[in-house]
Amino acid sequence: MFSFSQLQERQPELQFEPVAVGDDPGAIFSRDQIFAVARRLKDEFGFVQMIDALAHDRMERKERFEVTYNLRNHRTKERIFIKVRCDERDPHVPSLVPIWSGANWHEREAYDMIGVVFDGHPDMRRMYMPEDFEYYPLRKDFPLMGVPGSIPLPHHEDADPRFTVADRGE
Amino acid sequence: MSFTEEEVILDRPAFQEVPPRQKILDALMSKDTTVSLDEDALEHEMVLNMGPQHPATHGVLRVLLRLDGETVINAECELGYLHRGYEKLAENMTYHEFIPHTDRLDYISPVANNIAYVMAVEKLLKLEIPRRAQYIRVICAELARISSHLMAMGALAMDVGALTVFVWALREREKLYDIFDVVTGVRFTVSYMRIGGMAQDLEEQGIKMIRAFLDGLPEAIGEIAAMLHKNRIFIERTASIGIMPPDEALDMGWTGPNLRGSGIPADLRRDNPYLVYNELDFDVITRQECDVLARYMVRFEEIKQSAKIVRQCIDNLPNGDVWAHDAKKVLPRKGEIYSNMEELINDFMLVNFGQAAPLGEVYSGIEAAKGELGWYLISNGTGFPWRSKIRSPSFVNLQGLARILEGSMISDIVAIIGSIDPIMGEADK
Numbered sequence: 001m002f003s004f005s006q007l008q009e010r011q012p013e014l015q016f017e018p019v020a021v022g023d024d025p026g027a028i029f030s031r032d033q034i035f036a037v038a039r040r041l042k043d044e045f046g047f048v049q050m051i052d053a054l055a056h057d058r059m060e061r062k063e064r065f066e067v068t069y070n071l072r073n074h075r076t077k078e079r080i081f082i083k084v085r086c087d088e089r090d091p092h093v094p095s096l097v098p099i100w101s102g103a104n105w106h107e108r109e110a111y112d113m114i115g116v117v118f119d120g121h122p123d124m125r126r127m128y129m130p131e132d133f134e135y136y137p138l139r140k141d142f143p144l145m146g147v148p149g150s151i152p153l154p155h156h157e158d159a160d161p162r163f164t165v166a167d168r169g170e
Numbered sequence: 171m172s173f174t175e176e177e178v179i180l181d182r183p184a185f186q187e188v189p190p191r192q193k194i195l196d197a198l199m200s201k202d203t204t205v206s207l208d209e210d211a212l213e214h215e216m217v218l219n220m221g222p223q224h225p226a227t228h229g230v231l232r233v234l235l236r237l238d239g240e241t242v243i244n245a246e247c248e249l250g251y252l253h254r255g256y257e258k259l260a261e262n263m264t265y266h267e268f269i270p271h272t273d274r275l276d277y278i279s280p281v282a283n284n285i286a287y288v289m290a291v292e293k294l295l296k297l298e299i300p301r302r303a304q305y306i307r308v309i310c311a312e313l314a315r316i317s318s319h320l321m322a323m324g325a326l327a328m329d330v331g332a333l334t335v336f337v338w339a340l341r342e343r344e345k346l347y348d349i350f351d352v353v354t355g356v357r358f359t360v361s362y363m364r365i366g367g368m369a370q371d372l373e374e375q376g377i378k379m380i381r382a383f384l385d386g387l388p389e390a391i392g393e394i395a396a397m398l399h400k401n402r403i404f405i406e407r408t409a410s411i412g413i414m415p416p417d418e419a420l421d422m423g424w425t426g427p428n429l430r431g432s433g434i435p436a437d438l439r440r441d442n443p444y445l446v447y448n449e450l451d452f453d454v455i456t457r458q459e460c461d462v463l464a465r466y467m468v469r470f471e472e473i474k475q476s477a478k479i480v481r482q483c484i485d486n487l488p489n490g491d492v493w494a495h496d497a498k499k500v501l502p503r504k505g506e507i508y509s510n511m512e513e514l515i516n517d518f519m520l521v522n523f524g525q526a527a528p529l530g531e532v533y534s535g536i537e538a539a540k541g542e543l544g545w546y547l548i549s550n551g552t553g554f555p556w557r558s559k560i561r562s563p564s565f566v567n568l569q570g571l572a573r574i575l576e577g578s579m580i581s582d583i584v585a586i587i588g589s590i591d592p593i594m595g596e597a598d599k
Binding site: 019020021022024026048049050051052054056057068070074077079081100101102103104105106113126127128129130137138142144 | 424532
């Protein structure tokens with residue numbers, strides 16, 4: 001059974017805060033250490049697959065955004081979660097795409113929805129929303145009904161005015 | 171990781187590191203020709219836009235292709251045409267209210283989505299459901315898998331020109347819709363599962379229909395096999411294209427039949443058994459060839475395994491209730507609401523304020539037809555989830571599309587997309 005203290009045994013200066021995700025182990029690492037930890041989890045502990053990554057908004061708390069990676073070891077059938085947090089004024093965390101290519105779209109989605117920027121990501125574009133969209137919809141301060149006028153309808157200069165629909169942002 | 175040796179129907183060698191078009195290229199290059207060619211006959215690369223409205227992209231997937239002649243140099247997928255913001259919606263409704271929305275994710279196998287979602291919520295609420303309910307959930311999940319795989323196989327066959335197979339597959343799916351109509355009350359978007367059980371018990375009529383379907387299934391998929399498995403056109407259109415080596419499939423995060431088609435026997439039903447899968451006898455199908463045909467064959471064989479599972483469940487279906495008895499978490503029965511005051515109050519509280527889930531985070535995933543379908547729920551102690559992240563298999567599987575399109579021909583693109591079996595409702599959330 002994997003536990004995060006195994007990591008600390010080999011690297012005593014490593015700091016982390018354990019969290020339980022259901023029955024599975026999880027730990028919060030600092031931004032400086034997450035990349036090296038992820039590399040060792042893959043190379044030394046056999047967590048070869050990144051199943052999922054998500055970001056969420058912790059709202060009023062100190063470090064507002066938290067990114068969670070869901071890792072899986074197919075040999076031992078284990079699942080662990082590693083987390084990293086960042087502040088709203090500096091929403092940067094290191095990208096794990098160099099370790100797992102599968103993190104690519106997950107991190108793009110997290111950037112699109114929450115606004116966390118992944119440093120070192122090869123293709124930091126929005127995943128779902130249009131590229132010129134200015135907001136991050138899964139932040140808690142984004143209204144459920146959307147922001148009026150934020151997604152303009154396609155507009156053509158020479159379109160017949162009788163058939164164009166005025167954008168009311170709905 | 172041990173690779174199990176499966177019987178190879180088509181008797182083809184396992185995947186080796188040979189470029190897919192090497193043979194035909196060798197034949198082409200070794201042929202004598204009198205025509206003098208320019209070194210660079212097509213000096214301009216072309217960019218082609220495929221979709222979002224394209225019959226072979228199975229929904230609103232847009233793929234940008236960079237072409238050199240007919241060879242794809244690079245591809246880029248564009249998602250978001252069906253993005254409805256379900257994760258945002260989920261944060262603004264109770265756990266129960268979200269169940270009908272899960273139907274609209276993978277709309278080919280809606281029951282499996284219901285099960286994945288309610289299992290995550292039950293894990294958060296620490297609810298145990300009765301054994302009969304677990305058996306019925308397995309039956310429904312496996313019927314949904316059959317439904318989804320039939321659609322995937324039929325659509326792939328249609329993409330490479332075998333329209334008959336598509337019609338035959340849809341005919342079988344129609345029988346499944348009739349079963350769901352009787353079992354759940356709805357044909358398509360069923361919303362059958364509830365937190366702590368399911369909407370109603372599986373009745374004798376439903377069991378009879380499922381038995382009749384299972385009896386007819388070997389003949390039906392036998393017809394498809396007879397049509398395709400020795401069909402030279404089909405095999406040449408699908409074999410050794412869209413190759414995804416096993417290590418890259420893992421790296422890309424592939425799960426489900428796509429990963430097993432690359433030779434990795436990963437299946438949550440066997441690896442981390444949920445519901446009653448540890449009591450059932452079934453095989454994990456893998457294929458070593460890593461190509462479009464391998465992924466098709468995995469789906470074909472999995473239909474047989476699913477039928478085997480459903481038959482075992484029906485034969486051993488235990489008696490008892492199909493909902494847990496926990497008044498604070500599970501909706502009471504209608505008859506009780508109308509006759510008892512306590513149940514009326516509980517119903518009112520559950521419908522209006524939801525189950526007050528304990529603080530914490532939970533992830534639960536099931537082996538759905540497309541791969542690992544899971545929910546990551548974060549609760550802040552109220553009846554609404556603070557964050558509800560959908561781990562949708564189609565989204566992750568599509569990520570590998572650009573990788574396997576590189577170097578393939580334009581005519582193979584439709585077969586490759588069909589073999590990945592993306593459902594855009596799920597990929598776009």
